[in-house]
Amino acid sequence: MDYHHTFNKDYIHHQKSSIITALREIVFGMEDGMVSTLGAITGIAIGSRDPQVVLLAGCVIISVESISMGIGSYLSNLSHKEVEQRKIAEEMEELKNYPEEEKEELKMIYKEDGWPEELAREMAEVAAQNPDLILKEMIKHELDIPTEESNPGLGGMFMFGAYIIGGFVPLTAYIFLPIEKALFISTPITLLGLFALGAATTRFTKQNWLKSSLRMFVLGGIALGVGLIAGTLFK
Numbered sequence: 001m002d003y004h005h006t007f008n009k010d011y012i013h014h015q016k017s018s019i020i021t022a023l024r025e026i027v028f029g030m031e032d033g034m035v036s037t038l039g040a041i042t043g044i045a046i047g048s049r050d051p052q053v054v055l056l057a058g059c060v061i062i063s064v065e066s067i068s069m070g071i072g073s074y075l076s077n078l079s080h081k082e083v084e085q086r087k088i089a090e091e092m093e094e095l096k097n098y099p100e101e102e103k104e105e106l107k108m109i110y111k112e113d114g115w116p117e118e119l120a121r122e123m124a125e126v127a128a129q130n131p132d133l134i135l136k137e138m139i140k141h142e143l144d145i146p147t148e149e150s151n152p153g154l155g156g157m158f159m160f161g162a163y164i165i166g167g168f169v170p171l172t173a174y175i176f177l178p179i180e181k182a183l184f185i186s187t188p189i190t191l192l193g194l195f196a197l198g199a200a201t202t203r204f205t206k207q208n209w210l211k212s213s214l215r216m217f218v219l220g221g222i223a224l225g226v227g228l229i230a231g232t233l234f235k
Helices: 017-048 051-097 099-112 117-128 131-141 152-176 179-205 209-233
Strands: none
Touching (some): 051 099, 051 152, 051 179
């Protein structure tokens, strides 16, 4: 049997960190856009029964929250990147000032990873002869920082766009239908969208699609329930 034809490479190779970051931002943005907007406009629709108020509130929520989420994603990822850069700078300084100690530390890291002591020592010796190599090894094994460069701006753009798309899923029904019908149409469409989003993520996570879909579905239902309760209480 040909091993290379037995497995699909997509199932056995790790995804690049940039793809994982984009997936995280898209899923977070779309899920939050659908859930937050659905919960808010459902409560507003029950409380006001005014389609213009619902549309205005929905557009304001999507506009403000998409920008806020995009900026929040950018700033949080940028802060994380700056912390990583500081750690790398400190590691470079330690390698410069304490080369023998750092070489010994790398050997101990290799041993803790399961390499035999003699081989771990040889590997550390070889790495220590190349400043770039030992820095790369310390970044990977001690600092646990991905070698692939992250892009906070791109992550913020993914979050911004995904939130807008997600937010308009529950709001679309109120654009084309009377408010009474939109109330009943918006909810199943949004829950179906959450279900589909959960299934789509399994293309990358390789988890059970039904489990992932139901998880999204249930969490969206909780947000909807809060909106219904709030709208009923403050009607």
